Amino acid sequence: MHGVIRRAxxxxxxxxxxxxxxxxxxxxxxxxxANDIDDLLYDxxxxxxxxxxxxxxxxxxxxxxVYTADVTGIGPLRILEGLRKLNMKQTRFYQxxxxxxxxxxxxxxxxxxxxxxxxxxxxxxxxxxxxxKSYRKGYGMFAANGIxxxxxxxxxxxxxxxxxxxxxxxxxxxxxxxxxxxxxxxAVRDWGHSHDYMRAVHMILQxxxxxxxxxxxxxxxxxxxxxxxxxxxxNLDWKHYVKQNSSYTRPNEVPSLIGNSDKIREVLGWKPQIxxxxxxxxxxxxxxxxxxxxxx
Numbered sequence: 001m002h003g004v005i006r007r008a009x010x011x012x013x014x015x016x017x018x019x020x021x022x023x024x025x026x027x028x029x030x031x032x033x034a035n036d037i038d039d040l041l042y043d044x045x046x047x048x049x050x051x052x053x054x055x056x057x058x059x060x061x062x063x064x065x066v067y068t069a070d071v072t073g074i075g076p077l078r079i080l081e082g083l084r085k086l087n088m089k090q091t092r093f094y095q096x097x098x099x100x101x102x103x104x105x106x107x108x109x110x111x112x113x114x115x116x117x118x119x120x121x122x123x124x125x126x127x128x129x130x131x132x133k134s135y136r137k138g139y140g141m142f143a144a145n146g147i148x149x150x151x152x153x154x155x156x157x158x159x160x161x162x163x164x165x166x167x168x169x170x171x172x173x174x175x176x177x178x179x180x181x182x183x184x185x186x187a188v189r190d191w192g193h194s195h196d197y198m199r200a201v202h203m204i205l206q207x208x209x210x211x212x213x214x215x216x217x218x219x220x221x222x223x224x225x226x227x228x229x230x231x232x233x234x235n236l237d238w239k240h241y242v243k244q245n246s247s248y249t250r251p252n253e254v255p256s257l258i259g260n261s262d263k264i265r266e267v268l269g270w271k272p273q274i275x276x277x278x279x280x281x282x283x284x285x286x287x288x289x290x291x292x293x294x295x296x
Contacts, residue, residue, distance in 0.1 A: 153195065
């Protein structure tokens with residue numbers, strides 16, 4: 001198994017160090033989707049490519065739209081064109097598409113819903129989605145899209161709202177933090193656990209033909225609902241600790257993303273196994289454990 005990471009001045013593998021084992025034929029290579037990676041493709045000759053690389057923070061994409069377009073949009077093209085030029089059309093390619101492509105399209109959003117992205121991130125993802133379909137049709141490549149709705153876990157980045165909430169709540173419970181500042185509390189999202197969603201991703205590439213699938217739970221919760229569950233689990237009232245600041249909102253807000261995943265459930269037999277409440281509990285328990293370690 002091979003993975004690609006960007007070179008950084010500080011270690012950036014903290015979220016995989018506990019599962020990485022070079023003695024088990026796991027390898028990491030330096031690369032960047034802002035540049036061609038033909039040499040890596042040629043050297044590795046992969047059977048499957050999972051493109052999960054992206055500038056994936058929607059709010060930040062408004063600050064660096066050109067970089068977002070290059071990495072999130074053109075990055076998939078660089079991989080697909082590399083596979084084509086190297087005559088590696090037998091390699092199966094997965095593109096991590098996003099519910100943000102739907103933007104202002106009313107829910108529930110399914111495979112036949114229209115796309116109306118309103119962020120640089122969503123627009124870039126839509127290019128990656130369509131170029132994947134284009135190479136599938138034009139060159140007969142096994143190129144598939146998984147349109148994943150919000151997927152969270154204990155290893156979620158600290159800058160994303162779910163982890164920002166669970167970590168702050170844990171710190172407040174441990175009396176290490178006094179408050180939490182957020183933006184829009186009314187945004188509605190379809191939150192699932194990354195473990196379930198990565199299982200779906202693998203199933204998509206094992207299917208007998210390349211296709212595009214929505215991956216979602218179909219359940220809808222607002223940011224306010226997420227706050228309720230997290231702080232209630234800790235026997236706290238979030239209203240005593242949470243502040244709102246308009247600087248945390250996006251120039252264009254997406255009001256509601258709720259996926260219709262009937263197709264992948266019927267065709268591949270996938271369904272989520274981890275509930276919203278279990279997701280919240282896992283994330284909070286992890287942050288309580290991590291923050292408690294800091295005191296040792």
